[in-house]
Amino acid sequence: MNRLKTLVIDDEPLARKGLAIRLQAFEQLQLMPECKSSREAVDIIIENKPDLIFLDIQMPGLNGFEVLKAVQEKGHELPVVVFVTAYDTYAIKAFEVRALDYLLKPVDDDRLAECVNRVISEHQTVNDEHQEKLISLVAEVTGQDTHTLLQKLASGESITADQYPEYIAIKDSGEITRVAVKDIKWIDAAGDYMCIHAGDDTHILRRTMKELEQDLNPKLFQRVHRSAIVNIKQVEKLCNQQNGEYHLQLKNGQKLKVSRSYKDRIKQLILS
Structure with missing residues (x-):
């Protein structure tokens, strides 16, 4: 059985370690050493070519979308991506209508199993369209075309949707309060x-x-x-x-x- 090389990317140590430990229960996944920063993630994705990444959206330096953009800009293909977020804002509504997935922190065990099983079952059918979905996905939910979105990311502008969150997630000592x-x-x-x-x-x-x-x-x-x-x-x-x-x-x-x-x-x- 070809196991999927899997990378967990999160700046919060306890969240990162907790997710990695639970992913070890899935024998179809081959866990790589955890990644603690977004900039480190870009190099690891390019050099080690994971099949699957669990990517936190809100991180210092580069956010999750900017990590993917940086990998693309260097001419490399993107792995299958599961976004992990403590913010149930624009991202979630977009991910629900795509083959991609998301996990809302704190991650529920049943939801994690559902996510992993979906990724495994669909892995064989992933094709070139998957590469385009990652940015077009964000463009769709923010109401911006892809070109405009990439320009905003390049200039350091924030990406926001035409809606406002009902909750603000606050990280503190490994815990997340909504x-x-x-x-x-x-x-x-x-x-x-x-x-x-x-x-x-x-x-x-x-x-x-x-x-x-x-x-x-x-x-x-x-x-x-x-x-x-x-x-x-x-x-x-x-x-x-x-x-x-x-x-x-x-x-x-x-x-x-x-x-x-x-x-x-x-x-x-x-x-x-």
């Missing part, structure tokens, strides 16, 4: 990290304010300061202080400073 966007009250910056205040909890996320803005519906979430975003539904009132500065008071009593450049936009959203 925070409902509707529960977020406000977000503020703390150095290189974002503090997401949802319900009675505060979650720490290593992303930029700009990236978070792109994932949040602008009709509900508004930047009020260079280091703060607020859920408009949580705003109780906009206050004008004696020194001419403005601040928002949220329903829980929290006060947030409003920059002058955002004042008019905040007023418009509160009154609408």
